Amino acid sequence: MQGWTGKILDINLSNGGIEIVPLDMEMARLFLGGRGLGARLLWDLVGPEVEPLSPENVLIFTTGPITATGSQTSNRFNVSSKSPLTDTILHANSGGWWGMQLKRTGYDALIVRGKAKKPVVIEITPEGVALKDADHLWGKGVFETTEALGQSRNKRNVLCIGPAGENLVRIAAIMNDKERALARGGPGAVMGSKNLKAIVVEGQEKNKPADQDQFKFLLYETGKLLKASPLTSQALPEFGTAVVMNVINEIGALPTRNFQQSQFEDADKISGEAITDNILVKNQACWACPITCTRITKTKSDKEGEGPEFESAWAFGAQCGIDDLDTITEANYLCNDMGLDTISMGNTIGCAMELAEKGLIDDDLSFGQADKLLDLIRDTAYRRGIGGDMAEGSYRMAKKYGAPGLSMSVKKLEMPAYDPRGMQGQGLVFATGNRGACHETGNMLGPEVLALPRLIDRFATQGKAGIVSVHQDSAAVIDSLVYCKFTNLAVAEEFFARTLTAVTGELFTADDLMMVGERVWTLERLYNRREGFTKEDDTLPDRLLNEPVSGGPSEGFTVKLAPMLEEYYAFRGWDKNGVPKPEKLKELSLEFTIEVAYD
Amino acid sequence: MIDQRLYEEFRDIGRDIFVTGLTSSHGGNMSVRVGDKIIIKRRGAQFGRLKPSDFVETKFQGKDSGITRASTELIVHRAIYEKTSALAIIHAHPRTAITLSLSRDEIIPIDNEGSYLLRKIPVVTVELASGSKEMAEVVSEALRGYKIIMQRGHGCFSIGQTLEEAYHWVSALEEVSDIILEHKLMGEEMIEYRKHSESYAKW
Numbered sequence: 179m180q181g182w183t184g185k186i187l188d189i190n191l192s193n194g195g196i197e198i199v200p201l202d203m204e205m206a207r208l209f210l211g212g213r214g215l216g217a218r219l220l221w222d223l224v225g226p227e228v229e230p231l232s233p234e235n236v237l238i239f240t241t242g243p244i245t246a247t248g249s250q251t252s253n254r255f256n257v258s259s260k261s262p263l264t265d266t267i268l269h270a271n272s273g274g275w276w277g278m279q280l281k282r283t284g285y286d287a288l289i290v291r292g293k294a295k296k297p298v299v300i301e302i303t304p305e306g307v308a309l310k311d312a313d314h315l316w317g318k319g320v321f322e323t324t325e326a327l328g329q330s331r332n333k334r335n336v337l338c339i340g341p342a343g344e345n346l347v348r349i350a351a352i353m354n355d356k357e358r359a360l361a362r363g364g365p366g367a368v369m370g371s372k373n374l375k376a377i378v379v380e381g382q383e384k385n386k387p388a389d390q391d392q393f394k395f396l397l398y399e400t401g402k403l404l405k406a407s408p409l410t411s412q413a414l415p416e417f418g419t420a421v422v423m424n425v426i427n428e429i430g431a432l433p434t435r436n437f438q439q440s441q442f443e444d445a446d447k448i449s450g451e452a453i454t455d456n457i458l459v460k461n462q463a464c465w466a467c468p469i470t471c472t473r474i475t476k477t478k479s480d481k482e483g484e485g486p487e488f489e490s491a492w493a494f495g496a497q498c499g500i501d502d503l504d505t506i507t508e509a510n511y512l513c514n515d516m517g518l519d520t521i522s523m524g525n526t527i528g529c530a531m532e533l534a535e536k537g538l539i540d541d542d543l544s545f546g547q548a549d550k551l552l553d554l555i556r557d558t559a560y561r562r563g564i565g566g567d568m569a570e571g572s573y574r575m576a577k578k579y580g581a582p583g584l585s586m587s588v589k590k591l592e593m594p595a596y597d598p599r600g601m602q603g604q605g606l607v608f609a610t611g612n613r614g615a616c617h618e619t620g621n622m623l624g625p626e627v628l629a630l631p632r633l634i635d636r637f638a639t640q641g642k643a644g645i646v647s648v649h650q651d652s653a654a655v656i657d658s659l660v661y662c663k664f665t666n667l668a669v670a671e672e673f674f675a676r677t678l679t680a681v682t683g684e685l686f687t688a689d690d691l692m693m694v695g696e697r698v699w700t701l702e703r704l705y706n707r708r709e710g711f712t713k714e715d716d717t718l719p720d721r722l723l724n725e726p727v728s729g730g731p732s733e734g735f736t737v738k739l740a741p742m743l744e745e746y747y748a749f750r751g752w753d754k755n756g757v758p759k760p761e762k763l764k765e766l767s768l769e770f771t772i773e774v775a776y777d
Numbered sequence: 778m779i780d781q782r783l784y785e786e787f788r789d790i791g792r793d794i795f796v797t798g799l800t801s802s803h804g805g806n807m808s809v810r811v812g813d814k815i816i817i818k819r820r821g822a823q824f825g826r827l828k829p830s831d832f833v834e835t836k837f838q839g840k841d842s843g844i845t846r847a848s849t850e851l852i853v854h855r856a857i858y859e860k861t862s863a864l865a866i867i868h869a870h871p872r873t874a875i876t877l878s879l880s881r882d883e884i885i886p887i888d889n890e891g892s893y894l895l896r897k898i899p900v901v902t903v904e905l906a907s908g909s910k911e912m913a914e915v916v917s918e919a920l921r922g923y924k925i926i927m928q929r930g931h932g933c934f935s936i937g938q939t940l941e942e943a944y945h946w947v948s949a950l951e952e953v954s955d956i957i958l959e960h961k962l963m964g965e966e967m968i969e970y971r972k973h974s975e976s977y978a979k980w
Contacts, residue, residue, distance in 0.1 A: 395976040406893065625938065632941045640780045641811050644864040645938055651862065672922070676980075689921040692862040748812035 180388040181243030181682040187285045192292030211242030213269045214658030214698040216258025230262035231371040233293035242660040246281040246385040251662035253278045253465035261363035263348040267705045268363040273464035274355035276335040282381025294373040303380040312375040319515040324356045338376035340517030342559040347569040349522035357484035361519035388683030407668035414471040417450030419488040430732035431600030434496045436528040440597040441730040444501035477504040483511040492595035493524020499545030516559035525592035529572040538579045588615035600732030603642045606742045612702035620650035643746035651695030697766040704771040713756035795825030805869040806848035849908040856913035863936035867943040870932040873954035878927045891953035897980040900927045
């Protein structure tokens with residue numbers, strides 16, 4: 179089969195060992211690449227006995243079969259590991275150029291094990307693979323490190339950590355191409371724990387589709403659909419991802435002041451429209467992407483960079499009660515330079531603000547204090563003062579001060595910018611998320627708000643489980659190919675299947691792909707079960723289950739989780755305890771997990 | 778039990794299917810999947826006059842007493858849910874599409890909207906054309922690659938995440954078929970306006 183190089187690069191930092199091992203092609207067919215292949219490899223490599231920040235944990239960087247083909251958005255890649263924030267499976271993916279370049283080096287995946295004695299950089303070029311001294315880079319920010327290692331868009335691409343990763347901050351991101359992030363779950367801390375500062379890739383190999391004519395036809399048809407969709411051809415290029423800020427706020431689902439309200443009175447000041455009107459310099463695209471949703475912005479103090487995305491603008495904005503777009507934007511730049519997950523950072527600051535306002539921590543912090551934002555981020559990256567608590571993530575911080583319920587997280591992962599009391603299906607997505615509260619693994623924004631594929635009642639619960647499951651499986655397969663989910667706003671799974679068929683020369687239908695998605699989702703579920711997670715972890719913060727929204731279009735609603743969860747387990751073929759039944763595991767070719775499911 | 782919101786969706790779409798001529802008064806059927814159950818129109822209920830009591834809840838897999846009242850095509854619906862990621866199914870009898878299916882192995886839209894939405898609708902042939910195992914096998918297999926298919930001389934099966942989505946494909950199929958038929962009756966040569974249109978046959 180074409181599409182895969184058939185090679186995995188396996189590096190052990192403890193002894194400097196560098197090996198090239200063959201990719202099991204049956205595994206590739208079942209899990210494709212990206213998130214799916216990462217989960218499958220992780221299953222074998224990292225068991226429950228491994229501490230996330232120990233040398234025994236691994237980082238697995240994976241591309242997919244369509245990566246670097248030139249198919250629209252075929253630039254993305256994935257990292258898999260065990261999370262130091264959640265102790266669950268960790269997967270995160272990112273765009274830009276680095277993923278495409280890793281594929282061009284001739285590897286489908288890169289496994290990094292062990293711990294280097296002192297800081298190192300991995301360099302993968304046509305000349306070979308080398309481990310290089312990084313003493314001179316340790317302590318430096320992401321921007322300086324990226325420049326120092328010779329980042330060059332289409333030729334040489336840099337992935338690295340900043341001070342947050344070095345200091346083992348549990349919400350630290352890995353950054354690539356300067357300002358793209360593998361953010362959620364703390365992969366930056368895992369990289370820091372290995373004394374690995376950066377990975378540089380330079381490649382020359384091409385990923386040529388098996389059926390060139392059909393591939394070209396699909397490029398043309400996909401391009402037509404992306405142009406025809408107002409979301410991908412107008413809304414995202416014009417306003418970026420924050421185009422949904424006002425939309426979410428209007429329906430009463432924009433979490434505000436640590437989810438105490440679900441509408442922010444100043445949402446328009448931090449919206450996509452405000453970004454375009456006030457700070458946008460130009461928009462930019464990742465490799466092979468016609469959507470161009472990235473914002474290049476400049477603040478009044480002449481600072482320039484990427485962002486903010488919707489989630490970041492919300493996290494430092496509505497979540498913290500802050501409406502100062504310049505400060506929010508600079509907070510985003512600073513997180514990029516420190517190597518921090520903006521969602522977890524902003525959400526944790528909001529949590530600290532509520533803890534302080536309630537007198538649970540001895541600090542004069544309160545909602546709306548824009549002037550404190552940048553210091554709080556630096557203090558977190560360097561673990562100084564209250565930043566030392568925030569570096570542990572919102573759950574551990576809130577628990578330390580006796581109020582874990584004030585952490586707006588699931589499985590310790592901070593929630594993104596949707597109040598599920600106004601989007602019931604989103605509540606089920608968050609509660610069942612394998613990596614915790616996450617909108618990237620089955621976002622219900624489509625059906626519950628944007629009418630994609632059709633508008634459904636956002637307050638209803640009956641029938642939601644099926645739609646949530648389909649969206650979770652779809653997200654898992656998109657993350658395994660690896661595509662950008664924004665293509666899915668205009669292009670259905672059948673296009674992905676036909677493109678995969680054209681690339682590999684082997685027939686894949688849309689339903690074959692959906693089964694891959696279900697397989698990946700179920701394997702992740704079993705990974706977490708092996709780590710000790712149970713149905714009790716499929717829940718939401720008490721606030722969302724028991725405190726009705728106090729005003730606006732979602733007034734009076736809580737999340738009615740129990741009936742949705744029951745329907746969800748039944749739909750997925752799991753038992754009442756949320757454990758996949760043996761026949762389901764056999765159907766999904768996951769027989770090797772049966773022992774874990776029924777130990 | 779069917780809740781009020783879901784009942785209203787069935788009722789409204791059922792009425793629209795009947796009044797737009799996509800099926801006869803009692804023909805066709807539709808269902809949704811809820812958890813590990815299927816809610817399906819009962820056998821013989823009128824599409825245009827559906828009441829809450831016209832729906833049957835039955836298991837997704839295995840047998841139960843629900844099958845005594847469920848639509849004749851329940852076996853096909855079950856097979857489709859088993860083999861595809863469908864959450865809703867509509868089976869209707871759109872007359873122009875049925876007419877075209879009598880002489881074609883596939884219906885390829887010539888209008889812009891139909892090309893965008895459907896690209897190609899395959900036509901399958903089944904000897905025992907109602908509620909048979911063979912029909913369940915052939916139809917569900919065909920729907921693994923397409924969101925709507927025609928059974929020659931019988932009708933269409935359409936799938937979606939919601940009933941509304943499945944209805945959209947049925948409605949679009951009949952529009953596509955009307956345009957093909959009317960253009961053929963007009964007898965004039967078509968001026969091709971779609972780049973790569975020859976590739977739709979390979980879809």
